[in-house]
Amino acid sequence: MSTVHLSEITKQFGSVEAVKKLELTIKEGEFFTFLGPSGCGKTTTLRMIAGFYYPTKGKVKFNEKDMTTVPPEKRNTGMVFQNYALFPHMTVFENVAFGLKVRKVSKAEIKKRVEEVLKKVRLDQYIERQVSQLSGGQQQRVALARALVIEPDILLLDEPLSNLDARLRDEMRAEILRLQREYGITTIYVTHDQVEALSMSDRIAVFNFGECQQVGTPTEIYNEPVNDFVAEFIGETNLLPIQFEQKTENQIIYHSEQLNGAVHVQNTTGNIAKHEESDALLMSIRPEAIMVSTEELTGENVFSGTVELVQFTGAAVHTTVMVNNSIKIQTTGLNQGPSTYLKAGTTVYVKLPADQIRVVPKAKE
Amino acid sequence: MLNAEKRKTILLLIPVALILIGYVLYPSIETMLESFKKNGVFSLQNYQDFFGAKSAANFEALWNSVYISLLSVFFSALIGVPLAFVFNRYDFPGRQFFSNIAIMPIVLPSLVGVMAFMFLYGEAGLVPNAIKDILHLENVPFSIGGISGILIVHAYTMYPYFYMTTSSALNNLDPSLEEAAFNLGSSRFKVFWKVTFPLLTPGLVAASLLVFMVSMASFSAPFLLAGGYRVLSLQIYFSKINGDLEMAATQSVILSVVSISFLLFMRWYQGRKDYRMASKGIGAHRSEVNNPLLKWSMVTLGIIAMIVLLLPHVTLLVLSLVPEGAWTWQTYPTAFSLENFKLLFEDPNIWDPVKHSLIMSFLACFGVFIFGIITSYALVKRKFIGKNLLDILVMIPWALPATVVGMNLILAFNEPSVFSFGKILVGTFWILPLAYFVRFLPLVVRSTNAVLEQMDDSIEEAAQNLGAKWFYTFRRVVIPIIMPGVLSGTLLAFVQAVGEFPTSVLLYTLGNRPISIEIMNQLRMFNLGQAAAYGMIQVGLIAIVMFIAYRFFGVKTENTL
Numbered sequence: 001m002s003t004v005h006l007s008e009i010t011k012q013f014g015s016v017e018a019v020k021k022l023e024l025t026i027k028e029g030e031f032f033t034f035l036g037p038s039g040c041g042k043t044t045t046l047r048m049i050a051g052f053y054y055p056t057k058g059k060v061k062f063n064e065k066d067m068t069t070v071p072p073e074k075r076n077t078g079m080v081f082q083n084y085a086l087f088p089h090m091t092v093f094e095n096v097a098f099g100l101k102v103r104k105v106s107k108a109e110i111k112k113r114v115e116e117v118l119k120k121v122r123l124d125q126y127i128e129r130q131v132s133q134l135s136g137g138q139q140q141r142v143a144l145a146r147a148l149v150i151e152p153d154i155l156l157l158d159e160p161l162s163n164l165d166a167r168l169r170d171e172m173r174a175e176i177l178r179l180q181r182e183y184g185i186t187t188i189y190v191t192h193d194q195v196e197a198l199s200m201s202d203r204i205a206v207f208n209f210g211e212c213q214q215v216g217t218p219t220e221i222y223n224e225p226v227n228d229f230v231a232e233f234i235g236e237t238n239l240l241p242i243q244f245e246q247k248t249e250n251q252i253i254y255h256s257e258q259l260n261g262a263v264h265v266q267n268t269t270g271n272i273a274k275h276e277e278s279d280a281l282l283m284s285i286r287p288e289a290i291m292v293s294t295e296e297l298t299g300e301n302v303f304s305g306t307v308e309l310v311q312f313t314g315a316a317v318h319t320t321v322m323v324n325n326s327i328k329i330q331t332t333g334l335n336q337g338p339s340t341y342l343k344a345g346t347t348v349y350v351k352l353p354a355d356q357i358r359v360v361p362k363a364k365e
Numbered sequence: 366m367l368n369a370e371k372r373k374t375i376l377l378l379i380p381v382a383l384i385l386i387g388y389v390l391y392p393s394i395e396t397m398l399e400s401f402k403k404n405g406v407f408s409l410q411n412y413q414d415f416f417g418a419k420s421a422a423n424f425e426a427l428w429n430s431v432y433i434s435l436l437s438v439f440f441s442a443l444i445g446v447p448l449a450f451v452f453n454r455y456d457f458p459g460r461q462f463f464s465n466i467a468i469m470p471i472v473l474p475s476l477v478g479v480m481a482f483m484f485l486y487g488e489a490g491l492v493p494n495a496i497k498d499i500l501h502l503e504n505v506p507f508s509i510g511g512i513s514g515i516l517i518v519h520a521y522t523m524y525p526y527f528y529m530t531t532s533s534a535l536n537n538l539d540p541s542l543e544e545a546a547f548n549l550g551s552s553r554f555k556v557f558w559k560v561t562f563p564l565l566t567p568g569l570v571a572a573s574l575l576v577f578m579v580s581m582a583s584f585s586a587p588f589l590l591a592g593g594y595r596v597l598s599l600q601i602y603f604s605k606i607n608g609d610l611e612m613a614a615t616q617s618v619i620l621s622v623v624s625i626s627f628l629l630f631m632r633w634y635q636g637r638k639d640y641r642m643a644s645k646g647i648g649a650h651r652s653e654v655n656n657p658l659l660k661w662s663m664v665t666l667g668i669i670a671m672i673v674l675l676l677p678h679v680t681l682l683v684l685s686l687v688p689e690g691a692w693t694w695q696t697y698p699t700a701f702s703l704e705n706f707k708l709l710f711e712d713p714n715i716w717d718p719v720k721h722s723l724i725m726s727f728l729a730c731f732g733v734f735i736f737g738i739i740t741s742y743a744l745v746k747r748k749f750i751g752k753n754l755l756d757i758l759v760m761i762p763w764a765l766p767a768t769v770v771g772m773n774l775i776l777a778f779n780e781p782s783v784f785s786f787g788k789i790l791v792g793t794f795w796i797l798p799l800a801y802f803v804r805f806l807p808l809v810v811r812s813t814n815a816v817l818e819q820m821d822d823s824i825e826e827a828a829q830n831l832g833a834k835w836f837y838t839f840r841r842v843v844i845p846i847i848m849p850g851v852l853s854g855t856l857l858a859f860v861q862a863v864g865e866f867p868t869s870v871l872l873y874t875l876g877n878r879p880i881s882i883e884i885m886n887q888l889r890m891f892n893l894g895q896a897a898a899y900g901m902i903q904v905g906l907i908a909i910v911m912f913i914a915y916r917f918f919g920v921k922t923e924n925t926l
Contacts, residue, residue: 050826051829051830052826052829054368069368071369071829072826072829072830073830073831073832073833073834074832075830076832077830078830078831079826079827081826082823083821085823085826085827086827087824087827087828087842087846088846089846098828098831098833099831099832102831102833102837146827146831147830147831150831150832156830
């Protein structure tokens with residue numbers, strides 16, 4: 001088990017900067033996720049930790065040991081690849097035993113440990129199969145077993161669930177978490193799927209354009225995004241540009257051109273993200289935080305509009321409200337029976353609660 | 366910073382570069398230089414002679430080569446494409462069997478094939494004479510020779526290129542594409558011309574270019590059948606025999622230019638359009654033929670095709686049983702025995718060529734096996750400057766006609782050089798294994814490349830991540846995965862090396878004469894039985910190797926081309 005410390009990491013491919021001045025510390029035993037859209041530098045960072053790329057600048061440290069230019073085979077990390085990278089000419093047993101054989105573990109010991117780990121991933125009855133005879137989920141578990149059996153200091157998972165279907169993905173998510181807790185290994189997980197990130201991680205780092213935008217627990221990331229990119233990338237949100245107008249005792253009042261009115265926001269660190277005075281500002285409000293009613297609502301931040309679209313997705317009902325004939329506000333409510341569904345064209349009132357709004361600066365590229 | 370990866374790349378590249386520069390680039394340059402020399406002084410005289418009025422023969426030979434090659438492409442396509450359609454699109458009794466027979470010409474080495482055709486359809490051939498006797502004619506009704514002979518032999522030996530590319534294209538064609546076209550209201554005719562045929566074109570173009578290049582380089586057929594007819598590959602041989610190395614070099618350069626420009630055109634064409642199918646899980650769909658008339662006419666067609674295709678093999682087998690002196694002036698052979706095969710084990714002079722062929726083929730195959738793996742790995746999995754150049758260097762011996770490769774080696778190694786460790790190689794045993802090695806290296810590199818490109822980089826990374834060093838990964842992971850590709854390339858190299866004739870005839874000595882050369886000698890002495898017996902030995906060796914490869918390594922011969 002190890003901590004991972006990345007300091008001032010920069011990676012250039014030709015003239016393209018894939019990762020820019022990255023500073024990260026991953027704690028011992030932590031389940032840490034790199035989240036971001038494709039091409040944001042998350043896989044590049046993972047590969048620098050595994051040793052397949054060397055950073056152009058900066059240092060990679062495991063515990064206090066400098067690993068920056070140590071070749072991959074000497075790092076003792078266990079990696080699960082996106083396509084699993086199982087050796088097609090070997091059986092399940094031989095695949096899992098590979099790392100132990102390289103480490104010159106005795107035959108009896110290899111047999112014991114491989115059987116043990118295959119039991120853990122519930123594949124013990126497939127031990128003599130060729131890997132091509134396994135299903136996607138089973139192959140995935142072989143890859144996981146192969147990485148775990150060498151007792152790595154760090155487990156690296158590169159979008160391991162992206163090739164599986166939805167149901168299997170849920171199952172494997174639980175499986176991976178269970179194994180990670182059982183072994184207590186420092187784990188770095190790369191994904192572009194926010195649901196995976198939110199549900200599995202101790203902490204998340206959100207990447208965009210080769211930069212880490214925010215590091216935090218899933219609730220911090222979701223509730224207190226530092227900029228509009230994070231707010232928009234994680235979960236659904238309504239984002240509107242706003243301008244500062246005035247400050248009152250415990251509120252800040254902004255003006256929104258699109259809503260054509262004032263927006264009151266509670267003046268707390270939970271509602272107002274850190275920003276410079278020169279930054280362009282946006283307000284973000286989650287669809288589930290918005291109140292919608294056919295009767296006139298009282299208080300601040302109330303706007304009237306017409307229902308544009310009602311989408312029923314089972315547990316939730318999404319209602320799109322057109323405000324000011326120009327701006328669409330997404331709202332979400334739990335399903336409470338057909339009598340509560342709004343009809344398209346109905347005039348409604350929406351309320352944006354002042355303590356539910358998050359004011360964020362525009363992300364810099 | 367020179368990191369470990371770069372060091373490994375350089376270590377891999379050193380042997381590859383040395384081999385390719387020493388045995389491909391340097392000989393080609395020597396030939397080029399030689400072609401600009403007249404009596405040892407630099408001049409353009411040779412080229413003026415070539416295109417000038419003084420030696421019209423050369424220019425005529427160039428024109429004939431091109432002309433024959435174009436016709437060969439036409440006739441090979443005319444046979445190969447319809448056969449592929451019939452055997453892959455329709456289901457009728459014996460289909461699988463006939464389609465296996467259809468690739469039989471490839472097990473016949475070129476010289477042996479030509480020889481069998483001569484026995485069968487030549488002036489003293491069995492078929493024309495049999496017809497003459499049956500119909501009581503004065504003269505033989507027909508016989509092959511000259512241009513018609515060359516063309517028939519070319520069509521017979523080269524149609525499999527069309528047959529195989531069309532078959533594989535048809536099998537890879539997603540049937541839903543045609544179904545989609547029908548669904549949108551196209552007629553059968555329209556679907557064929559607007560959907561099926563355009564999707565076959567890349568394969569057809571590739572096959573056409575391949576057949577064109579192979580015919581340009583063809584040596585055995587003109588050698589035995591041309592009579593007075595001139596083609597360029599043969600002219601090179603005559604110039605060399607007459608001792609005019611400078612003219613031979615000039616002719617080689619011109620033939621190379623034609624061949625290489627075709628190779629470049631082929632690469633350009635293949636890179637231009639992407640016809641690969643996006644869809645997965647394609648099952649070949651064949652329509653079962655229900656109309657009994659059509660069904661039995663297809664079976665008849667299959668049987669006739671089978672007889673025509675196997676007649677050369679059968680003739681060879683029968684004639685190999687004819688002892689010396691039993692078929693000289695007679696129309697038909699008069700006696701049969703196992704004499705010719707017995708002599709192999711009793712007369713060391715008869716056994717020697719077989720021994721030489723085996724030793725030299727094994728040596729060359731061992732070389733191409735090792736260097737094929739290294740070269741292909743460096744080309745596919747490593748990044749370095751000059752990769753394109755290396756890629757072209759590897760493919761040059763494949764594009765060059767065999768006669769030219771032979772000439773290059775003669776001109777490079779008839780004097781001491783660094784690459785021959787200061788020795789003169791021409792006239793020694795080693796020049797022929799070297800020639801085979803150079804000629805067949807591209808076969809292994811090509812088939813290995815195909816497998817290596819399929820292998821995801823993450824496989825190697827996974828091994829490394831689990832703690833394996835580079836060499837361990839290479840040995841235990843990479844090599845086992847690419848082995849089928851390497852083996853099928855090596856197999857093809859062996860098959861071709863055993864039957865090799867054009868470079869052998871330029872480079873052999875008494876001490877290393879291979880089977881093909883002995884066949885030529887026996888033919889010259891009108892000892893047809895012994896020549897056929899040698900031919901059978903070549904065919905037998907090839908069949909054994911193919912069988913072993915298929916049985917023990919699962920390598921299918923038809924996949925190797």
